[in-house]
Amino acid sequence: MIGQTNKTLDFSAINHIIWDWNGTLLNDIDLVVEITNQMLEFRGWPGIDCHRYRSLFGFPVAEFYVKMGFSFDTEPYDHLVHEFTSKYESRCLGCQLHDGVKEILQRLKQKNISQSILSAAKQSVLKETVDSFGITGYFAAIAGLDDKRADSKLESGKELISRMSLSPNSVLMVGDTLHDYEVASALGANCLIIPNGHNTPERFIGCPAYIVPSLADLGKLL
Secondary structure: OOOOOOOOOOOHHHOOEEEEOEEOOEEEEEHHHHHHHHHHHHHOOOOHOOOOOHOOOOOHHHHHHHHEEEOOOOOOHHHHHHHHHHHHHOHHHEEEOOOOOOHHHHHHOOOOOEEEEEEEEHHHHHHHHHHHHHHHHHOOEEEEEOOOOOOOOHHHHHHHHHHOOOOHEEEEEEEOHHHHHHHHHHHHOOEEEHHHHHOOHHHHHHOOOOEEOOHHHHHHOO
């Protein structure tokens, strides 16, 4: 339901939006599930469907691997990260944006609401992927991580807000995972969740974030 929330969000007070990338703007779920299944099946383990993946995925990503049955005693986490990212980075440029991304970015630009991206993706890969869609010009900053581990984007978020001299209570962070809400809360920013990415809607039951089903529904509120 549009506006499902335990708190009130005053959109008129928002002057900057921090977008998550994977799952929020970039629709990469099918690719991630496919690669995850390749990793599982290579080890002779049963695969998982999209719903199961979205029910389990979270941050730090190392905990997600443990939930799937991996043991870092036998396979170091960094080796698993390399296995996944080598497959993902060679194919992510084939993914598409979620419906309505360019339209809502343009609408926000016309309303003089500045925008940035905060992602747990490797910085170089993130920049290349954003560039490939011709939307880089909409963002005042594109902030990824310096490595491939995708542990957390909190520190990068703190640096982004400081560097851009943003007032957290005028910032809206838009994401698709519980981690996005956790980061927004730690930053003191507002949070809106679109639960059609890497977490299922059920994961947000009881989460005091503003929740809308899609980008189109967010557009109706701006």
